Amino acid sequence: MNTPGFVSPDEIRTRFSRAMSDMYKDEVPLYGTLMELVSQTNQQVLTSNKTVADYLNRTGEIERLDMERHGAIRVGTPEELATIARLFAVMGMQPVGYYDLTTAGVPVHSTAFRAVHEKSLQASPFRVFTSLLRLDLIDNQELRHLVQTILKKRQIFTPKALKLIEKFEANGALDSEDAEDFIQQALETFRWHREATVTAEEYKRLHDQHRLIADVVAFKGPHINHLTPRTLDIDQIQLGMPDKGITPKAVIEGPPRRECPILLRQTSFKALQETVAFTDQNNNACGSHTARFGEIEQRGAALTPKGRALYDTLLNAARDELGEFPNEANAERYSALLEQHFKEFPDNYADLRKQGLVYFRYFPSPLGIASRSNAYRPNSREELIAQGHIQYEPLVYEDFLPVSAAGIFQSNLGDESQNHYAGSSNQEEFEKDLGCKVINELTLYADTQRRSLLECSTILVVPPLV
Template sequence: MNDTTFLPSDEIRSLFSRRMSEMYRAEVPLYGDLLDVVADVNADSMREPTLLAQLRRKGELERIDVERHGAVRLGKPEELATMRRLFKVMGMAPVGYYDLSVAGVPVHSTAFRPVTDASLSNNPFRVFTSLLRLELIENPVLRAEVQEILARRNIFTPRVLALIEQAETAGGLTAAQAEEFVAQALETFRWHSEATVSKATYDKLLAAHRLIADVACFKGPHINHLTPRTLNIDDAQVEMTRRGMAAKDVIEGPPRRKVPILLRQTSFRALQERVAFVGESEAEAGTHTARFGEIEQRGVALTRKGRALYDALLSRVRDANGAGNAGADYQARLDAAFSDFPDDLKTMREAGLGFFRYALTDKGRAANQDALAAKSLQALVDEGWLDAEPITYEDFLPVSAAGIFQSNLGSDEQKSYAANSAQAVFEAALGAKVQDEIALYEEAQARSLKAAVPFLSAA
């Protein structure tokens, strides 16, 4: 009989998230300032009784202060495959496929995150993970050089690889093993101020694309941002500017609404950090720009119908006269376009635009089930038998992610690549299929409905 007690993966993820935040705060002091901004804005926001009550009903109040997402950029398929195994130890799975090449960023990505309701409630830590697309480097000589540089490195410590294998073989890690696993895993994400190439090689890759230089020229994929969740991103951006942070001019994603949808993101500009290059003296050290501060506000998860409407409205704004998200009138154009998207929960639910989690009210629990069975879902909600709480969006938006990337790579980085989704290639490197994020919301809504009113579970 095996008496080994394993630490739950949710607890390993929480430990990793906490230690990652501590490490990044020590490396990037402005991140600490950003946490202070978010804490102050969230405290102000929660003075609104309606919002506070909704957070309590949804079970999200406890997770707001610990909620983070990080982002890393990998260079080769083997790194992505091992990263999947590493995050699996923490109860995180690859969700969604994001092709950022259409916005001039030569990567494709997924998000590792927990997928069950219980795990999300415990700690929804996510890591947006990108893989460099070597095939998008047009110069074959440069492409081969990047490949050779990446082939020389191993971004994982021998001990973390052994602990991943231990978890896979035994079915988990003990508390002591988990502590060591987290410490060893953090080494992969730590900042290294020594480049692995010469200044001449770095400059050559930088000229091809800043992101190529960031991925290929260092010992590991330093975490390039760690993002807290705010309850009011507009107020947070104003406060960032007031405190002297170089915030983006434009908040990525949908406009400000009474009912937030999907994801809104903003950031402060990437920092210039000193870097020592191979063969250069300390006096000849240069700089590298990669790490920045980001905040996000999460809203209602949209159905396939709702997402199609969102994408169409965003395209209307960005495609008009080729303006994209540039221009002083961008916010006005965005607001005007999204006037076509309903801005109240009742209309969104009845139109099938958003996902909701259902639960019987006290009135519903006391009712005769046969009487309830005669009513439609809409009637059950409208008449107070059933509560419908919006499901929070846990994922990302490719256009927004690319916008954040570009703003921190430099305004001269508006490269252009043909639309070239390569999900099958990405999944082959990953060693698994990515999960369909919308299907996960569909399943969560269906589970809640089945638990509340089984006779409507097929609705």
């Protein structure tokens, strides 16, 4: 909304992500060190790799590279999930995708709140991966009742934040003063509190059931458990972390290194052990809790349904051949298996486009614009591309991967947290708790691709392209 006197959701999101980053640097100084390493690595890539630099400049990605980061939170109740959705709506963020992590032994299901239109993403790509604890998977009835009792007592939003959300919903926007107040009030939901809301014995019971359950239930709110900068070379980051005193996880999650990156590759440093005070310790911080960590991501091309099916097939084949959860002991073998199986996935953009494996953004070339007045102009998309009148670049993948997310969670929760749950994917129940349907991310990529083709049609004065 661009109503005079009001601040657009894109601008609120941009300001909030900066404030969140500043807060997390204060809370987790090692994150600041990680950001420095990412910045140095990105500059090295831009200086040494003209192809990457040209691509980023052509697509405008260079303008948002330093803004690229996502956060992750975990909420405990349907009411918290529904209200966090209202909070993110103030920032123009909608729930995209459904992720079931129970198959990897993590008792949550999730969505990602983000902007959905390419122009809004260009303004600020900030995303928050948001997970809801699945109480139905706690088979100990007594413990489940304890969790419900604890969560029922807490309020994770400040009174003023709730009032500003209501004001936004009534007016459709916030003015500058309210927007700044909203950012500061919303930050309180994501702030770390060393004071737990449970006794040491209760914490142990929650922790023994699953570390993540303790993290969700035992504190005043869903503290941000990591923020994630975007790198142009995650392998270089993985190698460079130890020199900065940072211990990386053993395996980079996602596809192997490629000439044409696809989807999402992620790594992280191990979760920090932080002092906490339980309610029976007179506010003396003599307990400990491990949950918050640093994560880094390298984003590649968004895959079509056909491309995603091929990706899943190859990934599953590599993991099946490995025969166990990827970890430090088998990291080298797992990497070799990924490289071997992903040789079946084309690694140049011409083939990726021809085979319909990747979504692309199309735009008129200078030649195409200059040729608009010629008597002969090709009309089909393929003719226009062949004649050099239209160029294309892959759409950046803006979302997440369930297997990768679970791998990040598990590496920071510990191998002993690899529980097995009888529960199954339950998107319908998640959407009921959320209060709305989640958006299919593939539809969004297809819409962006289609809009780019229609814009080419308009500029080049040719019939609509599909």
